Amino acid sequence: MDVSHEEKIRYLKSCYLFTGLSAKQLERLASKIQEISADLGDTIIQENDPPGNIFIIKEGLVEIRKFDKETNTSYRLGFLGKGEVVGDMAFFDETLRSASVIAAEPTRLFVLSGSDIEQEKKSLLGKIFQETPMGLIIAKNAAKNMSRRIRIANNTVIEGLKKELSQMQTRQAMSVLIVTTLVLFSLYVFVVQAMSHLQSFVFSTTFLSVPLLIFFMIPIAYVIKKSDYPLSMYGLSLVNWRQEAAEAIKLTIPLLLIILFYKWMLLHYVPNFMGRPLFDWNADINEIGNYNEAPLRMKILPIALYAVFIPVQEFLVRGVLQSSFQRMLLGQYRLFWAIILANLIYSASHVYISITLGFMVFLPGLFWGWLYSRQKTIVGVSVSHFITGLWAFYIVGIS
Numbered sequence: 001m002d003v004s005h006e007e008k009i010r011y012l013k014s015c016y017l018f019t020g021l022s023a024k025q026l027e028r029l030a031s032k033i034q035e036i037s038a039d040l041g042d043t044i045i046q047e048n049d050p051p052g053n054i055f056i057i058k059e060g061l062v063e064i065r066k067f068d069k070e071t072n073t074s075y076r077l078g079f080l081g082k083g084e085v086v087g088d089m090a091f092f093d094e095t096l097r098s099a100s101v102i103a104a105e106p107t108r109l110f111v112l113s114g115s116d117i118e119q120e121k122k123s124l125l126g127k128i129f130q131e132t133p134m135g136l137i138i139a140k141n142a143a144k145n146m147s148r149r150i151r152i153a154n155n156t157v158i159e160g161l162k163k164e165l166s167q168m169q170t171r172q173a174m175s176v177l178i179v180t181t182l183v184l185f186s187l188y189v190f191v192v193q194a195m196s197h198l199q200s201f202v203f204s205t206t207f208l209s210v211p212l213l214i215f216f217m218i219p220i221a222y223v224i225k226k227s228d229y230p231l232s233m234y235g236l237s238l239v240n241w242r243q244e245a246a247e248a249i250k251l252t253i254p255l256l257l258i259i260l261f262y263k264w265m266l267l268h269y270v271p272n273f274m275g276r277p278l279f280d281w282n283a284d285i286n287e288i289g290n291y292n293e294a295p296l297r298m299k300i301l302p303i304a305l306y307a308v309f310i311p312v313q314e315f316l317v318r319g320v321l322q323s324s325f326q327r328m329l330l331g332q333y334r335l336f337w338a339i340i341l342a343n344l345i346y347s348a349s350h351v352y353i354s355i356t357l358g359f360m361v362f363l364p365g366l367f368w369g370w371l372y373s374r375q376k377t378i379v380g381v382s383v384s385h386f387i388t389g390l391w392a393f394y395i396v397g398i399s
Contacts, residue, residue, distance in 0.1 A: 003035050011110065015056055017085050032116045038062075038103040045087050045101035051094055052114035054087045060107025062086060066099045068162060075161045079104060173227040174324035180223050181320050184216040185349055193352045213312050220320065235319030235378040248371060248380035249387065255364060256391050263396045280397025306389060311382040317346040317365075318372040318381055326373075339369035360398075364388055 008030040012018045018029065035058065038044055044055060047067055057080060064077040064086075077099060080086060086101045191212060224234060231237070266273040325338035343365040351358040368381040375381070392398050 005030055008033060008110070011056070011058065015083060015085065017054075017056075017088055029112070033110045033112050036109055036111050038107045038109065040103055040105055042103045043100060044103060044107075044109070045097055045099075047097050047100040049097045051089070051097065052087070054085060054112045055101070056110040056112075057082055057084050057086070058108045058110055060109075061104040062107060063102045063104040064099050065102060066157075071162055071165070073162075073165065074100075075157075075165075077157055170229075171328050173229065174328045177220070177223050177227065177320060178324045178328070181220055181316060181324075182345070184219060185316070185345060188212055188216050189349060189352050213309065213316075217312060217316075220316070224320075232376075234323055235315065235372060235376065237377045238379065239377070241377070241379045244375045244377055244380040245383045247375070248384040251367075251371065252384040252387055255367060255384075255388055259388070259392050259396055259398065263398055266398070276397070279395055281395060303390065303394065307386055310386045310389065311378060313346075314368070314372075314378045314382045314385055317342050318369060319378050321345060322369055322372060335373055339366060339373065343369050 009026050012021075012026050012030055012033075018026065021029070033056070038060070044062060045053075047065075059082060061079055061081050062084075063079055065074045066077055067074045080101075087097070089095075089098065224231075232239075260278070263273075263278060267276060267278065268274075322338050322342035325341050326335055329337055343362060346365045347358045347362040350361050364385075368385060371384060372378065372381045
């Protein structure tokens with residue numbers, strides 16, 4: 001339906017962009033504007049197009065969107081409704097459109113053409129400031145500066161949205177990985193417990209746990225590959241591995257001394273340990289038969305399997321769980337809680353062997369969680385874990 005000339009004037013008077021214009025100026029402006037309609041999804045202004053028409057929303061709603069080449073994503077900046085003006089920066093500068101305007105619902109707009117804008121910039125504003133040309137220059141410069149600041153603000157908003165989107169995508173990927181890992185950890189414990197009757201037929205439980213854990217790694221590896229994040233995010237990095245391993249060994253020495261002191265306390269105050277040597281190589285590995293009569297390869301094989309088992313376990317607990325928790329959680333203490341949560345799961349995974357072992361590995365696990373957060377690679381924690389386990393269960397003999 002055509003809009004009368006008087007209705008156009010009334011509408012222009014209510015629009016902030018034309019506040020202060022005289023009746024004569026409004027008459028001339030009303031004669032130049034046309035009414036158009038846009039359906040849902042129609043593009044009214046395309047980002048990066050040359051400046052042109054100014055649009056005044058009569059009815060409906062439009063969405064402002066800005067495209068980012070880096071992420072290949074269009075970000076929503078907001079919505080504008082009845083009485084708002086879009087494209088008005090073209091009145092102040094000649095730069096390309098800074099954002100796209102898309103109809104969010106059926107919308108009717110008044111449009112002032114680009115050629116009319118150029119004419120009005122020379123005549124309309126010129127007449128307003130004809131007695132004060134300096135004021136015209138100042139107003140024009142101020143308007144350009146305002147336009148520049150708005151464009152900068154838009155870019156700032158986009159950077160913030162990009163950061164939020166990246167964080168959301170990371171949390172989503174980490175949540176999928178955590179759920180997958182927890183499910184597989186639970187299945188691992190159930191399967192190992194279900195196979196407990198086989199322990200009497202193997203030289204060491206390591207023969208059962210290592211193949212199972214490696215098998216359960218396959219789905220986790222698939223999820224990690226699908227996430228497209230670098231392996232270094234999960235602690236899989238050999239950068240400075242010699243320094244990390246050396247530091248881990250040095251920091252592990254106090255832990256070894258604590259374990260030795262703990263064994264000494266057991267020998268003096270726990271009846272089951274009294275009379276046993278301080279260093280008891282046979283304690284944990286001699287599960288069937290006589291360890292001293294076993295072939296050399298059977299003595300070494302459990303330790304070799306243990307050396308394989310430790311990096312896999314540390315990758316799951318520290319590299320996957322702790323890293324994921326740290327990226328998912330918010331707040332000042334997210335690292336602390338990431339270490340605690342990952343370590344609780346790590347300790348719980350030992351309960352199927354014995355509840356005592358579950359408690360025993362908790363404190364060393366905190367140390368390894370801290371070490372991983374310091375080095376951000378599983379190399380150091382794997383070396384420390386292997387040395388500690390070898391010392392505690394195969395040399396000192398806490399079992």
